[in-house]
Amino acid sequence: MIAENLPALQVVVPLLAAPLMVLVRRRTFAWLLAVAVSWTALAIALALAFKVREAGVISYAMGSWPPPWGIEYRVDALNSFVLVLVSLVASVVMPYARTSVAAELPRDQHYLFFSMLTLCLAGLLGIAITGDAFNLFVFLEISSLSAYVLVGLGRDRRALLAAYQYLVLGTIGATFYIIGVGLLYLMTGTLNIADLALRLRDVHEMRPVLAALAFITAGIGLKLALFPLHFWLPNAYTYAPSAVTAFLAASATKVSVYVLLRYYFLVFGIPLVFGRLPMAEVLIGLSVLAVVSASLVAVYQRDLKRLFAYSSVAQIGYITLGMGLANEPGLTGAVVHLFNHGITKGAIFMLLGGVSLRVGSTSLERIAGLGKTMPLTAFGIVIGGMSLIGIPGTAGFISKWYLILGAIAHGYWWLAALIVASSLIAVAYVWRFVEVAYFRAPAPAAAGLAEAPVSMLIPAWIMVAGCVYFGLDTGYTLDGARLAAQVLLSSVR
Amino acid sequence: MIPDAILLAALFVPVLGALAIAACDRWPDLREAATLITAAVLLLCVLSLLGPVLGGAEPQVTLIQMLPGIALSLRVEPLGMLFALVASALWVVNSLYSIGYMRANREAHQTRFYVCFALALACTMGIAFSANLLTLYLFYEALTLITYPLVTHHGDDEARRGGRLYLGYLLGTSIVFLLPAIVITWAVAGTLEFTAGGILGHGLSNAAIGGLLALYMFGIGKAALMPFHRWLPAAMVAPTPVSALLHAVAVVKAGVFSVVKVIVYVFGVERITGLASVDWLPFVSGFTIIAASIVALRSDNLKRRLAYSTVSQLSYIVFFAALLTPLSVVGAALHIAMHAVGKITLFFAAGAIYTAAHKTEVSQLDGIGRRMPWTMAAFAVGALSMIGLPPTAGFISKWFMLSGAMSSGKWAAVAIIAVSTLLNAGYFLPVVYRAYFRPAAGEAHGEAPRAMVFALLLTACATVALFFYPDVPLSLARRLTGG
Numbered sequence: 001m002i003a004e005n006l007p008a009l010q011v012v013v014p015l016l017a018a019p020l021m022v023l024v025r026r027r028t029f030a031w032l033l034a035v036a037v038s039w040t041a042l043a044i045a046l047a048l049a050f051k052v053r054e055a056g057v058i059s060y061a062m063g064s065w066p067p068p069w070g071i072e073y074r075v076d077a078l079n080s081f082v083l084v085l086v087s088l089v090a091s092v093v094m095p096y097a098r099t100s101v102a103a104e105l106p107r108d109q110h111y112l113f114f115s116m117l118t119l120c121l122a123g124l125l126g127i128a129i130t131g132d133a134f135n136l137f138v139f140l141e142i143s144s145l146s147a148y149v150l151v152g153l154g155r156d157r158r159a160l161l162a163a164y165q166y167l168v169l170g171t172i173g174a175t176f177y178i179i180g181v182g183l184l185y186l187m188t189g190t191l192n193i194a195d196l197a198l199r200l201r202d203v204h205e206m207r208p209v210l211a212a213l214a215f216i217t218a219g220i221g222l223k224l225a226l227f228p229l230h231f232w233l234p235n236a237y238t239y240a241p242s243a244v245t246a247f248l249a250a251s252a253t254k255v256s257v258y259v260l261l262r263y264y265f266l267v268f269g270i271p272l273v274f275g276r277l278p279m280a281e282v283l284i285g286l287s288v289l290a291v292v293s294a295s296l297v298a299v300y301q302r303d304l305k306r307l308f309a310y311s312s313v314a315q316i317g318y319i320t321l322g323m324g325l326a327n328e329p330g331l332t333g334a335v336v337h338l339f340n341h342g343i344t345k346g347a348i349f350m351l352l353g354g355v356s357l358r359v360g361s362t363s364l365e366r367i368a369g370l371g372k373t374m375p376l377t378a379f380g381i382v383i384g385g386m387s388l389i390g391i392p393g394t395a396g397f398i399s400k401w402y403l404i405l406g407a408i409a410h411g412y413w414w415l416a417a418l419i420v421a422s423s424l425i426a427v428a429y430v431w432r433f434v435e436v437a438y439f440r441a442p443a444p445a446a447a448g449l450a451e452a453p454v455s456m457l458i459p460a461w462i463m464v465a466g467c468v469y470f471g472l473d474t475g476y477t478l479d480g481a482r483l484a485a486q487v488l489l490s491s492v493r
Numbered sequence: 494m495i496p497d498a499i500l501l502a503a504l505f506v507p508v509l510g511a512l513a514i515a516a517c518d519r520w521p522d523l524r525e526a527a528t529l530i531t532a533a534v535l536l537l538c539v540l541s542l543l544g545p546v547l548g549g550a551e552p553q554v555t556l557i558q559m560l561p562g563i564a565l566s567l568r569v570e571p572l573g574m575l576f577a578l579v580a581s582a583l584w585v586v587n588s589l590y591s592i593g594y595m596r597a598n599r600e601a602h603q604t605r606f607y608v609c610f611a612l613a614l615a616c617t618m619g620i621a622f623s624a625n626l627l628t629l630y631l632f633y634e635a636l637t638l639i640t641y642p643l644v645t646h647h648g649d650d651e652a653r654r655g656g657r658l659y660l661g662y663l664l665g666t667s668i669v670f671l672l673p674a675i676v677i678t679w680a681v682a683g684t685l686e687f688t689a690g691g692i693l694g695h696g697l698s699n700a701a702i703g704g705l706l707a708l709y710m711f712g713i714g715k716a717a718l719m720p721f722h723r724w725l726p727a728a729m730v731a732p733t734p735v736s737a738l739l740h741a742v743a744v745v746k747a748g749v750f751s752v753v754k755v756i757v758y759v760f761g762v763e764r765i766t767g768l769a770s771v772d773w774l775p776f777v778s779g780f781t782i783i784a785a786s787i788v789a790l791r792s793d794n795l796k797r798r799l800a801y802s803t804v805s806q807l808s809y810i811v812f813f814a815a816l817l818t819p820l821s822v823v824g825a826a827l828h829i830a831m832h833a834v835g836k837i838t839l840f841f842a843a844g845a846i847y848t849a850a851h852k853t854e855v856s857q858l859d860g861i862g863r864r865m866p867w868t869m870a871a872f873a874v875g876a877l878s879m880i881g882l883p884p885t886a887g888f889i890s891k892w893f894m895l896s897g898a899m900s901s902g903k904w905a906a907v908a909i910i911a912v913s914t915l916l917n918a919g920y921f922l923p924v925v926y927r928a929y930f931r932p933a934a935g936e937a938h939g940e941a942p943r944a945m946v947f948a949l950l951l952t953a954c955a956t957v958a959l960f961f962y963p964d965v966p967l968s969l970a971r972r973l974t975g976g
Binding site: 386389390391392393398400401404405408409416417420421423424427431435438439472473474475478482 | 557558559560561565627630631634635638645648652653657660661664665668669672673676677679680
């Protein structure tokens with residue numbers, strides 16, 4: 001019974017838990033439930049991933065209405081990978097959030113916070129698992145609306161402005177997406193994603209389809225912070241509560257990337273997107289700009305959260321770069337980087353949460369001597385930074401390896417050179433942190449500073465350990481990513 | 494089976510040692526004992542591998558499957574054996590020396606220092622015993638990062654500047670040149686295993702092979718080929734034991750070791766012999782030999798002079814490996830060991846002078862030979878070895894290099910050796926002359942602490958001993974070329 005309904009439970013459990021928290025209105029209950037939900041979600045995601053690997057695609061008809069009429073939940077190697085990532089991040093962030101939120105939010109908002117975070121998790125899981133284009137929009141809105149609230153909860157007043165910016169741009173993105181879906185519905189009369197792909201074959205030369213592609217690209221591009229549509233991201237990441245930044249940075253943009261991957265490769269198809277239209281050139285061009293310019297901007301930031309937020313824009317550039325390469329190593333690199341960058345940034349932002357709790361700020365001036373005052377936190381950030389650079393032995397290296405391989409397979413030597421050269425800019429911004437944290441004496445006020453609370457350090461260090469572990473033992477991540485890449489390329493075979 | 498376990502131990506003994514050192518933070522005597530014991534155990538491990546390897550065995554261990562088709566794995570081959578032997582033996586001596594130096598100079602953060610040192614040795618073992626390029630690359634980068642806290646040990650602005658150059662050059666070259674070179678090799682050859690005769694096959698055009706070689710040679714920044722050599726003098730801001738073991742032995746030799754390994758086991762000597770597209774390498778390395786010697790001649794700072802001498806000597810190894818004749822490759826491999834013992838002696842002496850007399854410049858060394866007779870005697874031995882005169886180790890490797898060059902009629906190479914030998918004499922002999930024949934000035938002082946003097950005498954004796962008994966390094970180096 002439970003085993004058959006796993007795809008539905010993946011979304012329904014967090015979706016129902018969120019209102020329950022509001023009804024009970026107890027912060028400890030909300031937190032415990034949120035932790036339980038996230039761990040359940042992880043268990044379900046792992047079970048689904050296991051089933052998919054054993055038995056292939058799982059199709060689940062919501063309410064027993066058969067697809068393409070009813071809403072279908074469809075799990076394949078690609079989205080099961082995303083489901084595991086999102087629920088994994090949630091299950092580490094939820095336990096972490098308690099201490100962090102206690103320090104940053106007024107007590108009476110705690111249950112709301114956990115309710116919103118759980119809702120956001122439900123939305124993200126829903127986007128990943130659904131096989132229905134309109135249902136996807138609904139989950140997109142669920143996750144986005146809760147994310148706006150979460151960002152707005154930040155204690156700095158600028159958080160409100162950041163949330164507002166995020167809301168305006170996010171709503172434009174969602175609207176563009178739904179316009180695109182509307183156009184597709186106009187042309188095909190179906191909303192089931194798998195069915196859309198079949199029916200589009202006959203009409204894919206027609207103008208509304210091209211318009212739909214444009215709308216969906218721009219809409220989802222806003223959501224995933226594709227350069228130059230990334231302006232909402234640095235502010236949102238900087239001013240949101242620490243736990244929210246860690247969660248969103250590791251999951252939200254990644255899920256949007258997944259949506260774009262699905263539409264490009266499995267709905268519109270490679271012949272249209274990369275054959276008839278110059279989307280490969282566009283994606284690669286924008287990605288290169290993102291990687292280079294956002295990394296350079298990151299070097300000159302004065303606030304660590306902002307610095308790593310810009311680094312996120314650059315790292316998303318690597319992912320879309322792999323997407324633009326559209327060959328097996330490139331796509332493997334893109335998908336595995338979803339995961340690797342997710343845990344890396346999750347780790348870094350969780351540690352920064354500890355910094356902002358103890359120091360009261362994450363600005364570079366205030367964290368002088370962090371290597372002395374908070375050694376574990378500082379060292380964790382250094383390891384995360386190495387993963388961003390792509391030092392061998394860290395997760396980031398694996399992604400970079402495949403991206404370079406993908407560029408070489410196309411004969412794009414300049415691109416391979418750019419990928420490695422851009423890593424040097426990452427060295428520059430990571431080393432800014434290292435020099436401030438280890439070479440400057442702590443300010444007199446900071447001399448008595450304690451290490452971050454254990455309840456935050458342990459989850460953060462689980463992620464840090466992940467950065468190293470998934471750089472050495474790539475059995476799970478890389479196999480998953482390669483299968484996902486094969487799914488994406490299956491339409492041409 | 495047993496050699497395989499020992500091989501694994503060689504990698505993990507220094508790591509465990511580092512943990513023990515960290516645990517003994519509060520008890521300096523215990524901590525130093527942990528360092529010495531770790532060094533001794535590591536040397537025993539490496540020595541016990543020597544017998545099987547000389548007997549033709551190749552112990553190997555696979556650690557973990559890192560990428561599909563590429564595992565992190567270790568395998569002992571003769572050249573790696575030689576490198577590991579040199580590094581682990583000198584670590585024992587260096588630990589003695591470090592203890593004297595760090596205590597006499599009242600350095601701060603000593604626990605961090607010894608922990609990083611032990612981990613650096615673990616990385617060195619990883620490099621020496623790596624079975625494929627990816628493993629080599631992993632430990633190569635790890636060595637750069639773990640030695641960064643050692644280079645910047647003093648934590649002041651000068652250390653930070655030196656650290657920037659160090660990291661900038663080493664990480665920069667390895668990420669921008671070496672990583673793509675490895676990816677290309679993987680894409681072309683489908684394997685990264687070090688294999689006798691090379692792995693590239695005929696998948697690349699001759700011009701592309703020249704380009705790939707350039708990526709490797711400049712990518713291995715630790716070999717300090719010009720113009721990517723400036724990190725080495727910059728690294729001299731470190732405490733002298735670091736300069737001695739790491740920047741005369743472990744780190745720089747990891748560089749030239751990788752160069753020889755790439756030429757012999759990735760390209761294959763036969764595959765690239767006679768290719769016009771690889772002819773540039775002797776020019777670049779020959780230029781480095783001469784140019785670095787000239788810079789050394791002009792530097793007054795003793796450690797800086799030694800550093801440029803190292804840059805020059807490293808290029809000897811690249812140069813003779815690039816000549817691609819069996820004898821010269823043997824000479825290059827031998828030079829890894831022979832240069833190491835001589836150069837570490839010189840650095841030990843420089844550190845002893847700094848500790849006892851607080852002098853860092855060559856021009857301050859007038860008459861110091863009478864105040865520190867043992868130290869300066871050892872320095873003289875090291876200097877002779879650098880110049881390549883008997884009865885010192887440097888003569889042996891130079892002999893093989895010269896015979897290789899002459900037997901293949903490469904007279905330009907012979908000329909380069911001749912000129913650089915004169916230059917070597919030109920910047921080392923004046924130091925010795927000053928020390929012994931100029932009248933002393935300034936306050937009177939004695940020798941450095943006993944542990945340091947003992948260590949430097951030990952390496953000086955080793956420099957002489959290797960002249961008389963070069964059998965072990967020689968047989969290992971000969972196995973490299975299958976002779």
